[in-house]
Amino acid sequence: MSTPQPVLELDRINAFYGASHILFDMSFQVYKGRTLALLGRNGAGKSTTMKAIMGVVPIRSGEIRHEGRRVNGAAPHVMAHRGIGLVPEDRQIFPRHTVDDNLRIAAKPGLSGRADWTLDNIYDAFPILAPMRGRNAGMMSGGEQQLLSMARCLMGNPDLILLDEPSEGLAPIIVQEIGRLIRKLRGTGVTIVIAEQNMHFCLGISEDAVVIDKGQIVYRGTIEDLRGNEEITSRYLAI
Numbered sequence: 001m002s003t004p005q006p007v008l009e010l011d012r013i014n015a016f017y018g019a020s021h022i023l024f025d026m027s028f029q030v031y032k033g034r035t036l037a038l039l040g041r042n043g044a045g046k047s048t049t050m051k052a053i054m055g056v057v058p059i060r061s062g063e064i065r066h067e068g069r070r071v072n073g074a075a076p077h078v079m080a081h082r083g084i085g086l087v088p089e090d091r092q093i094f095p096r097h098t099v100d101d102n103l104r105i106a107a108k109p110g111l112s113g114r115a116d117w118t119l120d121n122i123y124d125a126f127p128i129l130a131p132m133r134g135r136n137a138g139m140m141s142g143g144e145q146q147l148l149s150m151a152r153c154l155m156g157n158p159d160l161i162l163l164d165e166p167s168e169g170l171a172p173i174i175v176q177e178i179g180r181l182i183r184k185l186r187g188t189g190v191t192i193v194i195a196e197q198n199m200h201f202c203l204g205i206s207e208d209a210v211v212i213d214k215g216q217i218v219y220r221g222t223i224e225d226l227r228g229n230e231e232i233t234s235r236y237l238a239i
């Protein structure tokens with residue numbers, strides 16, 4: 001059998017903030033219908049990688065390919081129209097708008113007109129949000145806002161979802177709920193990249209893993225193999 005085509009491919013990308021070199025020749029692949037954990041400590045470059053994929057941070061060299069097409073330099077809205085959805089680290093909900101409005105603003109069909117996600121089935125999938133429809137998003141807890149940010153991403157019917165530290169700083173009950181949602185999403189066939197510091201959160205959720213440190217890849221493989229690789233986990237992950 002031939003190797004499957006990756007949905008997303010980073011090929012020796014380099015990214016900078018001003019004069020600071022942040023990502024160094026970073027390469028990895030994400031395959032259709034699979035979930036990849038992008039792991040690394042604080043400041044390792046996880047969010048910068050997500051932003052580079054989404055076109056929020058420019059890359060200076062290397063190539064990003066989506067569905068085999070080079071997408072370097074494409075603007076974030078172009079990437080969104082290609083079926084990629086980012087749930088950013090800072091959530092970026094509209095605090096003065098209601099939950100309902102936050103969701104409606106984001107509604108768009110996916111590629112080839114697919115519209116699996118509607119307001120109604122979002123509220124079915126996110127039971128915590130349902131009773132809050134009319135509430136201003138700024139009045140919600142951090143965990144509720146994280147759920148809203150994920151729900152809003154889904155309203156765009158993405159095929160590839162980038163989740164930037166969805167569990168960070170949240171109460172265990174919300175972390176569990178987010179884990180349940182991600183497992184449910186996987187069942188729909190979407191491709192997912194989760195940036196996380198916490199490998200354990202990703203264990204029952206992702207099959208592939210990449211570990212980065214100071215903007216460089218230090219591990220690429222399955223998360224099961226990573227789990228058993230004490231040299232990498234103790235050196236590069238806070239466990």
Ligand SMILES: Nc1ncnc2c1ncn2[C@@H]1O[C@H](COP(=O)(O)OP(=O)(O)OP(=O)(O)O)[C@@H](O)[C@H]1O
Pocket residue numbers: 017020022040041042043044045046047048049089165197
């Ligand atoms: N806007 C910015 N301007 C300059 N430097 C930045 C900027 N954003 C991030 N950095 C630096 O880039 C490096 C990588 O940061 P990044 O946010 O990608 O890490 P991260 O792995 O997402 O960390 P965390 O787990 O804390 O979210 C860090 O050294 C950080 O200080």
Ligand SMILES: [Mg+2]
Pocket residue numbers: 046047048089164165
């Ligand atoms: Mg980050």
